[in-house]
Amino acid sequence: MLARTLPAPVFARRRRTLMDLMGANSVALLPAALEAPRNRDVYYPFRQDSDFYYLTGFPEPEAIAALIPGAEQEFLLFCRDRDPHMEIWHGRRAGPQGAKERYGADNAHPIAELDKILLPLLENRERVYYAIGYHPDFDEQVMSWINQTRAKARIGVQAPVTFIALEHLLHPMRRCKETEEIAVMRESARIACEAHCRAMQICRPGMMEYEIEAEFFHTFLRNGAGWSYPAIVAGGDNSCILHYTENNAELHDGDVLLIDAGAEVDGYASDITRTFPVNGRFSAEQRVIYELVLAAQKAAIDKVRPGCHFNEPHDAAVHVLTEGLIALGLLQGNVDEAIKAETYKQFYMHRTGHWLGMDVHDVGSYKTGEDWQVFAPGMVTTIEPGLYIPAGSQIADGCWAQLGIHLESDVDERWQRIGVRIEDDVLVTEGEPEVLTAGVPKEIDAIEALMRKTHG
Ligand code: GLY
Ligand code: MN
Ligand code: MN
Numbered sequence: 001m002l003a004r005t006l007p008a009p010v011f012a013r014r015r016r017t018l019m020d021l022m023g024a025n026s027v028a029l030l031p032a033a034l035e036a037p038r039n040r041d042v043y044y045p046f047r048q049d050s051d052f053y054y055l056t057g058f059p060e061p062e063a064i065a066a067l068i069p070g071a072e073q074e075f076l077l078f079c080r081d082r083d084p085h086m087e088i089w090h091g092r093r094a095g096p097q098g099a100k101e102r103y104g105a106d107n108a109h110p111i112a113e114l115d116k117i118l119l120p121l122l123e124n125r126e127r128v129y130y131a132i133g134y135h136p137d138f139d140e141q142v143m144s145w146i147n148q149t150r151a152k153a154r155i156g157v158q159a160p161v162t163f164i165a166l167e168h169l170l171h172p173m174r175r176c177k178e179t180e181e182i183a184v185m186r187e188s189a190r191i192a193c194e195a196h197c198r199a200m201q202i203c204r205p206g207m208m209e210y211e212i213e214a215e216f217f218h219t220f221l222r223n224g225a226g227w228s229y230p231a232i233v234a235g236g237d238n239s240c241i242l243h244y245t246e247n248n249a250e251l252h253d254g255d256v257l258l259i260d261a262g263a264e265v266d267g268y269a270s271d272i273t274r275t276f277p278v279n280g281r282f283s284a285e286q287r288v289i290y291e292l293v294l295a296a297q298k299a300a301i302d303k304v305r306p307g308c309h310f311n312e313p314h315d316a317a318v319h320v321l322t323e324g325l326i327a328l329g330l331l332q333g334n335v336d337e338a339i340k341a342e343t344y345k346q347f348y349m350h351r352t353g354h355w356l357g358m359d360v361h362d363v364g365s366y367k368t369g370e371d372w373q374v375f376a377p378g379m380v381t382t383i384e385p386g387l388y389i390p391a392g393s394q395i396a397d398g399c400w401a402q403l404g405i406h407l408e409s410d411v412d413e414r415w416q417r418i419g420v421r422i423e424d425d426v427l428v429t430e431g432e433p434e435v436l437t438a439g440v441p442k443e444i445d446a447i448e449a450l451m452r453k454t455h456g
Contacts, residue, residue: 005266008104010180011057014173018055019069021169026127028166029118030055031138032063045226050358051131051170053267058103060093062111068121073106078117081110115145122149123157129166167363175355175364176378182427184268185357185380186436188225189425191263192270193439195219200441200450205253205278209233213247216261228269228360231261235278239419240390242350251278256286258419262360269360271382272437273423280451282444285414288328289387290444293420296320296385297442300352304381304426304433309372314352317385321348325387330395330411346396347388353381356425379428380436386421 022028033049048059056065056077063079080086082095099108109117122128122145130142149159177185195216202215213233220227234244236255251257260273275293277286299320300313322344325331330347331338338344355362357380366373375381393411422442427434441447 005184006057006180008057008102010178011055012104015055015067015075017173018169019067019074022067022069022127022129024070025125026069026129027122027125027160028065028067028129029138029142030065030067030130030166031135032058032061034135035061048267050174050267050363051166054170054174054358056103058094058099064111064114064118066118066121068125071121075104075106076117076121077103077105077108078111078114079108081112119145119148122146122160123152125160126158127162127164128160129164129169131167132163132165171363171365174357174362176376177357177380177427178378181268181357182378182380184266185270185425185427188228188263188265188268188270189272189436190439191220191223191225191265192261192272193437194223195261195263196259196272196274196440197450199259200274200276200447201453203251203257203276203278203280203451205251207251209235209238209247209249209251209257212251212257212259213261220263223263225263225265228262228264228271232259232273233261234258234419237391237417237419239275240388240417241419242388253279254283256418256420258421260421260423267358269356269358269362270425270437271356271360271384271423272425272440273384273386273421274440274442274447275420275422276447276451280448282448286418286420287444289389289415289418290420290422292321292324292328293385293387293422294442294444295324297383297422297424300383300385301424301426301433301435304375304383304428306375306377306428306430309374310353310366310381311372313381313383317352317383318344318348321385321387328415330389330415332395343396348386349388350384350386352385353383353426356380356382375428377428377430381426381428382423383426384421384423386419388419389415389417390419391416 030052032052035046036044038044046061066076068074077099079099080093082093096108099105146159198215198219199212213231216231230245232244233247235251235257238244239256239258255278256275257278258275262270262272296317300317303312303316322338323335331343355364393416395409395411425436427436441450
């Protein structure tokens with residue numbers, strides 16, 4: 001993860017908010033992410049745990065944060081001790097002193113002293129908040145502390161009796177972005193837009209998918225960013241594989257190229273998909289499918305408003321897509337029947353969006369009981385409808401099979417090998433939805449104009 005940009009008071013404010021929600025007599029425990037071995041002596045690039053980072057801004061592995069509302073020292077950090085030998089080989093460490101000075105810990109200790117210092121702090125606390133069930137080793141460690149505390153019952157010590165999933169309090173906080181986070185997300189979006197524009201300008205028949213992928217690495221790194229998920233660079237029929245990441249095929253004249261790629265800045269993701277013709281000119285069929293997806297995307301974005309609920313963009317997109325597919329003869333029946341029978345799913349099999357933030361599929365529930373989450377200012381969702389018509393497609397009998405009528409037939413070849421997804425990141429505001437990723441074109445004329453700049 002690259003340099004931290006959010007100032008320390010942001011993290012302090014979040015801790016205060018969380019601790020006020022937790023109330024007295026409680027403690028929250030958060031572990032840093034684990035380092036993941038890749039192969040002999042080599043590790044995957046370290047990426048901090050999102051919850052841990054959200055509350056601490058502390059970038060190192062082998063650390064635990066404890067939040068104890070009302071205690072004399074409310075925020076404790078346990079972290080790696082300074083070690084000149086290890087720091088020469090592997091890089092600098094904050095150490096407990098740095099944890100206090102730079103990360104706002106009320107006190108900090110070497111991680112080796114964790115048991116000794118934490119155990120007394122659990123005594124006579126009623127509630128423990130942590131990410132129950134996500135990290136098996138940490139679950140075991142917490143239970144071991146609890147059992148050691150229980151063992152002191154006969155000397156009058158009371159062990160915590162209530163264990164609460166921390167996400168219950170923390171993830172609604174993360175779902176609603178603060179002003180400072182929105183600024184970082186705008187930067188993440190800006191960088192990803194720059195990369196997508198560059199890809200449109202550089203693409204030409206005969207290139208390999210990975211050459212286009214390289215443009216994303218180039219742009220992200222030049223801007224001090226990383227990637228938020230492995231890029232999908234999918235030409236021709238590969239555009240119909242939703243999570244295609246091989247990125248090793250040649251790009252052919254006459255094919256579409258679907259690119260789903262986003263940047264990560266200071267832990268915040270962008271997530272953009274654009275689809276365009278490899279040769280810079282949409283064919284008649286590509287144009288029809290593309291315009292249909294674009295209309296569905298616009299209808300969905302229009303529902304990203306306070307008062308609308310999370311499923312309204314999906315419903316809007318499905319309606320436009322289904323109507324269009326029926327008009328093209330790719331689905332049968334009337335719109336309501338086809339939506340009810342979900343026949344559109346043979347060409348549109350995923351949902352229209354997800355929360356976006358520190359995690360590309362960000363935290364925060366989508367439903368409470370039977371009710372969808374209602375949008376409120378500060379929430380960020382992707383809007384990403386698509387249509388996918390791979391080679392060898394058939395029009396399945398869908399809803400008509402229920403009536404005993406069999407309609408399965410080949411999809412006309414001219415529609416095949418066209419996968420289109422258009423994905424933007426949309427901020428809910430008091431007024432109009434704000435598309436954070438408007439910096440990369442999605443109108444056909446604008447895409448073709450941008451591509452012409454290097455196509456002569
Ligand atoms: N890039 C993953 C997604 O769009 O959900
Ligand atoms: Mn997405
Ligand atoms: Mn995406």
